[in-house]
Amino acid sequence: ANFSIAQASKCSGVEEMETHQGNSMSLIVDPHKIDPQLLQKMEYDALVWSSLHGLLVGDRNSQISGTVPGVGMVHAPFSLLPMPFPESHWKQACQIAPIFNELVDRVSLDGKFLQDSLSRTKKVDAFTYRLLGIHSKMLDAKKIEEIRLGLHRSDYMLDEQTKLLLQIELNTISSSSFALGCLVSELHRSLLHQYKQYLALNPERIPQNNAFTQFAEALSKAWSEYNNPRAVVMVVVQTEERNMYDQHWLCTTLKERYPFETYQVTSIKKTLAEIDALGELLPDGTLVVDGEVVAVVYFRAGYGPRDYPSESEWRARLLMEQSSAIKCPSIAYHLAGTKKIQQELAKPNVLERFLENKDDIVNIRKCFAGLWSLEDSNIVNDAIEKPGLYVMKPQREGGGNNIYGDDVRETLLRIEKEGSEENAAYILMQRIFPALFPAILVRQGISQKHHVVSELGINAAYLRNKTKVIINEECGYLMRTKVSSSDEGGVIAGTGVLDSIYLV
Numbered sequence: 001a002n003f004s005i006a007q008a009s010k011c012s013g014v015e016e017m018e019t020h021q022g023n024s025m026s027l028i029v030d031p032h033k034i035d036p037q038l039l040q041k042m043e044y045d046a047l048v049w050s051s052l053h054g055l056l057v058g059d060r061n062s063q064i065s066g067t068v069p070g071v072g073m074v075h076a077p078f079s080l081l082p083m084p085f086p087e088s089h090w091k092q093a094c095q096i097a098p099i100f101n102e103l104v105d106r107v108s109l110d111g112k113f114l115q116d117s118l119s120r121t122k123k124v125d126a127f128t129y130r131l132l133g134i135h136s137k138m139l140d141a142k143k144i145e146e147i148r149l150g151l152h153r154s155d156y157m158l159d160e161q162t163k164l165l166l167q168i169e170l171n172t173i174s175s176s177s178f179a180l181g182c183l184v185s186e187l188h189r190s191l192l193h194q195y196k197q198y199l200a201l202n203p204e205r206i207p208q209n210n211a212f213t214q215f216a217e218a219l220s221k222a223w224s225e226y227n228n229p230r231a232v233v234m235v236v237v238q239t240e241e242r243n244m245y246d247q248h249w250l251c252t253t254l255k256e257r258y259p260f261e262t263y264q265v266t267s268i269k270k271t272l273a274e275i276d277a278l279g280e281l282l283p284d285g286t287l288v289v290d291g292e293v294v295a296v297v298y299f300r301a302g303y304g305p306r307d308y309p310s311e312s313e314w315r316a317r318l319l320m321e322q323s324s325a326i327k328c329p330s331i332a333y334h335l336a337g338t339k340k341i342q343q344e345l346a347k348p349n350v351l352e353r354f355l356e357n358k359d360d361i362v363n364i365r366k367c368f369a370g371l372w373s374l375e376d377s378n379i380v381n382d383a384i385e386k387p388g389l390y391v392m393k394p395q396r397e398g399g400g401n402n403i404y405g406d407d408v409r410e411t412l413l414r415i416e417k418e419g420s421e422e423n424a425a426y427i428l429m430q431r432i433f434p435a436l437f438p439a440i441l442v443r444q445g446i447s448q449k450h451h452v453v454s455e456l457g458i459n460a461a462y463l464r465n466k467t468k469v470i471i472n473e474e475c476g477y478l479m480r481t482k483v484s485s486s487d488e489g490g491v492i493a494g495t496g497v498l499d500s501i502y503l504v
C-alpha cells in the first residue's frame with residue numbers, strides 16, 4: 001500500500017490498525033483515534049465542502065424538500081474518510097462489469113427463460129405478475145427492441161473469511177446516488193489532500209469516479225441513436241424525491257456537457273401518473289408525452305409496487321413499453337435484474353446458455369454466493385437450523401425488504417406449516433460477512449463513531465443498436481457503508497452513508 005506507517009505516526013493518535021477480526025490486510029488510519037480537535041476541523045471542512053459542491057439531499061424535516069428544489073437541503077450522509085479496499089478485488093469487480101452487461105442483454109432476449117423462471121413467483125407475487133404480464137404482451141406482439149440501453153450497478157461485499165468478492169445483487173433499474181457517490185470520492189480526495197501532513201493517506205489511492213458523466217454520456221449516445229434532434233430524455237420520477245439532487249446532477253450534465261452539434265439533450269421529468277394522463281402513442285410507435293417526442297425513457301421510479309398505486313401507473317408502464325422510445329430499462333432488462341433470475345443464473349450450466357467465453361463464465365461464477373430456491377428442502381432445513389447464515393429475499397428493490405436472523409426461521413416454518421405456495425416469492429442467499437472497520441459517519445451535521453461494513457457497487461453502461469455494441473464499460477463506483485449491527489443500509493432510508501474507497 002502507498003501508505004507509510006512512519007509518516008502516519010507523525011500524527012497524534014493516528015496509527016496502523018487491524019480489522020476487528022485481527023486481519024491486517026487493511027492498512028489504514030483508524031479514524032477513531034484521530035485527535036479530537038483535528039477531527040472537529042475535518043468534519044467542519046467536510047460539511048462546508050458538501051454544501052458548496054452539491055453533495056445534497058432533501059431534508060426530511062422539511063415538508064416540501066422532496067418536491068421543491070433549493071429548499072430544505074441537507075448534506076448527504078457520508079463517511080468522513082474512505083474505506084480501505086483491496087486493489088485486486090476492485091480490479092476484479094471492474095473487469096467483470098462488461099460481462100454482466102452482456103449477460104443481462106442476452107438474458108433479456110430469452111423471453112421464455114424469463115417467463116419460465118418467474119412462472120411460480122408470479123402466482124404469489126402480484127407485482128412480478130404485472131411485470132410479466134407486460135413482458136408477455138411484448139412477446140406476443142413480437143416487439144423487438146433494437147436499441148438497448150442499460151445503466152446497471154452490480155453490488156458486492158468482500159467476505160472476510162474466504163476473501164471472496166461476492167455479488168449481492170445486480171440492479172438493472174433505478175440504481176441511484178451515483179452522482180452523489182462521485183462527489184464523495186472528490187470530498188475524500190480533497191480532505192486527504194488538505195490534511196495530508198496529518199493523515200499520511202495518498203489521495204491518488206482513491207480511484208477516479210466519473211459515474212455521472214459516463215452515465216450522462218451513455219444517455220446522450222442513446223438519444224443520438226434514436227436520431228430525432230427534437231426528442232427528449234424523459235426521467236420517470238416519483239411524486240416526491242428527496243434524492244433529487246442526484247438526479248439533477250445527471251440531467252444538468254446531460255444538458256451542459258453533451259450538446260450534440262447545435263442541439264442540447266433536453267430532459268423532462270414525469271411521474272407515471274402524469275405519463276398516463278399526458279402520454280400518447282403515435283401510429284408509428286412514437287411516444288409523445290406532454291407534446292414532446294421521447295427518445296429515451298430513464299426510470300428512477302417504477303421499480304416497486306408502491307410506485308403503482310392505481311391502474312393508471314400500470315397503463316403508463318405499458319404505454320412506454322409499447323413505444324419505440326429506448327427504455328432504460330426495458331421490461332426484459334428489468335426482469336433480468338430480479339433476484340429470482342440471479343438465483344436461476346447461479347444454477348449449474350445456466351450461464352453456459354448465455355455466454356460462450358469460458359473465462360467469462362468462470363470469472364462471473366467466481367463472484368456468485370450461495371443462492372437457492374425454497375424448493376430445495378435441504379437448504380430450507382439448514383436455514384431453519386442456522387438462520388443467521390442466510391438472507392431471505394423477496395422480488396423487491398430499494399432496500400428494507402429482506403428477512404434476516406430468527407425471522408428467517410419463523411418465516412420458513414410458517415410457510416412450511418401453511419403449506420402455501422408463498423415460498424415461490426422468495427429466494428435464499430448465503431449471508432456474507434464482510435470485515436468490520438472503524439469509521440466516522442456524518443449525518444445531519446452530526447458525526448458518530450461506529451464499526452461498519454461496506455458494499456461496493458460498480459456502475460456499468462451498455463448501449464447497442466442491433467448488432468453494434470456502442471458502449472460496454474464500467475462507469476465508476478458507489479461505496480455504501482452501514483453500521484455493522486444493521487442488516488440493511490439504505491442511504492436515503494437512514495441507516496447507511498455514502499462512501500468511497502481507498503485502494504490498499
Ligand code: ADP
Pocket residue numbers: 155168169369391393396397398399400401402429430431432433455487488489
Ligand atoms: P435491494 O434490491 O433491496 O437493494 P439487496 O439484495 O441489495 O436488495 O439487499 C439489501 C441489503 O441487504 C444489501 O445492501 C445488503 O446490505 C444486505 N444484504 C443483501 N444480501 C446480503 C447477503 N447475502 N449477505 C449480507 N448482507 C446482504
Ligand code: MG
Pocket residue numbers: 169170171396397398399
Ligand atoms: Mg436492488
Ligand code: MG
Pocket residue numbers: 155168169398399
Ligand atoms: Mg441492493
